[in-house]
Amino acid sequence: MQQDILKAAILITKSRFTTAYTGAGISVESGIPPFRGENGLWSKYDPQILDLDYFYKNPLKSWKVIKEIFYDYFGQAKPNKAHLALAEMERRNLIARTITQNIDYLHQEAGSRIVYEFHGNCQTLYCLSCCTKYKALEISLEHLPPTCRCGGILKPGFVFFGEDIPQLPLLAAYEAASLSEVFLIIGTTGEVMPANQIPFMAKSNGATIIEVNTKESNYTDKITDIFLKGKAAGVMEKLSSALFSATLDND
Numbered sequence: 075m076q077q078d079i080l081k082a083a084i085l086i087t088k089s090r091f092t093t094a095y096t097g098a099g100i101s102v103e104s105g106i107p108p109f110r111g112e113n114g115l116w117s118k119y120d121p122q123i124l125d126l127d128y129f130y131k132n133p134l135k136s137w138k139v140i141k142e143i144f145y146d147y148f149g150q151a152k153p154n155k156a157h158l159a160l161a162e163m164e165r166r167n168l169i170a171r172t173i174t175q176n177i178d179y180l181h182q183e184a185g186s187r188i189v190y191e192f193h194g195n196c197q198t199l200y201c202l203s204c205c206t207k208y209k210a211l212e213i214s215l216e217h218l219p220p221t222c223r224c225g226g227i228l229k230p231g232f233v234f235f236g237e238d239i240p241q242l243p244l245l246a247a248y249e250a251a252s253l254s255e256v257f258l259i260i261g262t263t264g265e266v267m268p269a270n271q272i273p274f275m276a277k278s279n280g281a282t283i284i285e286v287n288t289k290e291s292n293y294t295d296k297i298t299d300i301f302l303k304g305k306a307a308g309v310m311e312k313l314s315s316a317l318f319s320a321t322l323d324n325d
């Protein structure tokens with residue numbers, strides 16, 4: 075493992091453009107469970123609450139669960155060592171872009187600045203009738219579903235099943251996949267379309283793929299060059315200390 079950490083650190087140090095690409099696994103050690111797997115959210119909740127058609131027809135039912143998971147629960151979470159390591163790597167020009175499938179805003183809270191949220195985030199709500207945007211913190215969730223000044227129902231700013239990916243992160247992800255010399259995948263199964271295609275695009279454009287995960291993903295056998303097996307916080311702590319001493323050695 076330590077050999078692989080060093081190899082990864084050297085590749086990142088030499089790379090002129092490195093992209094971090096993260097999924098639910100990076101936030102597990104912040105207390106947010108992933109969707110899939112044994113203790114995943116879908117073992118407790120029905121995924122249809124995040125289906126756009128279902129939400130339109132049953133906003134109250136959806137909102138009761140959405141509030142519990144994404145506002146009461148996610149709202150308490152703090153960035154962990156993996157988020158903090160990526161933010162510091164960005165500060166030291168070792169990461170050019172962070173593309174995340176997560177909606178928890180923890181990369182920004184850790185200090186990362188160039189973050190493209192492929193699936194939006196929880197921080198905004200918008201009106202399904204007049205499209206007015208609100209900061210989630212400004213809206214009381216005491217009475218559900220929350221409504222706009224115009225009376226329309228508010229929807230969270232993250233992407234539901236059946237909803238299009240926002241254009242900006244989509245284009246930014248394609249650009250990053252074409253420019254990356256190293257692509258660092260952290261904590262994703264690679265099952266969610268179309269986000270899961272981005273690492274394949276990076277690989278076919280010549281990027282070296284480094285992957286951090288507790289277990290093999292859809293990428294591991296197909297495109298991963300260096301697999302750093304383990305929990306994101308511990309692995310990223312080791313990688314960043316190897317990197318920062320390597321960066322200092324090069325100074």
Ligand code: NAD
Nearest residue numbers: 097098099101108109110175176177178261262263305306
């Ligand atoms: P997923 O739930 O499908 O898979 C999580 C992955 O993380 C798995 O590969 C698992 O092995 C790995 N993992 C679990 N614990 C880990 C740890 N401590 N360190 C490193 N890896 C770990 O998640 P996904 O592939 O990101 O896709 C699911 C979708 O779920 C995403 O589109 C995202 O929008 C959404 N989601 C987001 C959050 C969040 O914002 N934190 C949480 C749950 C789901």
